[in-house]
Amino acid sequence: MRETRRVPTATDFRQMLRAASLRVTGPRLAVLSAVHGHPHADTDSIIGVVRGELGAVSHQAVYDVLRALTTAGLLRRIEPPGSVARYEARVGDNHHHVVCRSCGAIADVDCAVGFAPCLTASDAHGFTIDEAEVVYRGLCPTCVLNT
């Protein structure tokens, strides 16, 4: 059902940027790579990873790149309640997240109820709904053990 997700190479990243008509720069490649390698990482971690790879990069550049890549659709920004913004590289598939109440760990969850889970709200007050984002809350395996 799910083929092995090949780890994208620098060339892949390059092509993704070109396809989005964005210039290919060091910070952008590094950010793309960092997010692919560290799903659900917050901005600060990403800055750390990028700096580890490139040396000195301003936090401003990372914020800028993250926003550019997000609006270009190469990244997805998620904002779990009680946490700072995080980014992930899985885009385009309708998946959601579990957040651990205790340690804040995040994992991906494919929705069980098909592709548009709760899109059929009973009474939407006249809103035109086009997306439903689900955040599950609970305890991760580690925290369950330490209860």
Added chain:
Amino acid sequence: MRETRRVPTATDFRQMLRAASLRVTGPRLAVLSAVHGHPHADTDSIIGVVRGELGAVSHQAVYDVLRALTTAGLLRRIEPPGSVARYEARVGDNHHHVVCRSCGAIADVDCAVGFAPCLTASDAHGFTIDEAEVVYRGLCPTCVLNT
């Protein structure tokens, strides 16, 4: 199915506070009243409403009261992505929210799929899930017209 929701009086708020073993103070009554009267209001609006009623109240007091009432279960804190924290007085019933992409308006939505909508995630990575929060995104009636 749904009886008329009586607007709570100051006496009701008083009793709610006592029931939660919280002291009855002016700021607390004013905050409770403000949130009941302005659902989905952000902290700043609540501060405004409370000051309009009581005169000078420190923002710290309002933050403090909001947290106390939230942990006591009298209020619910919601954090829509891209917006600051908001509070509402509907607690205890499993309902969700629609957020307008354009103007940020928020409305309540009762979940269509019963009482525990998407709690059955297909693969929860070993997480023990106990709650699902759904945020619908779309356009409110007003913004649909202005498209």
Added chain:
DNA sequence: GCTGTTAACTTGACTGATTCCAGAACATGC
């Protein structure tokens, strides 16, 4: 009703995430 205890409020400073700005550096089309 008075009083002591202790929770709640005030004041003011502070943190941490994010954004804005102006100038320097750079990728890319010609």
Added chain:
DNA sequence: GCATGTTCTGGAATCAGTCAAGTTAACAGC
């Protein structure tokens, strides 16, 4: 190569929310 428009740098600003110390006031017990 060169011009040009975008991107990056560094610093400062903003904004929601938190911390800490001291003062005030709710309310339980007399």
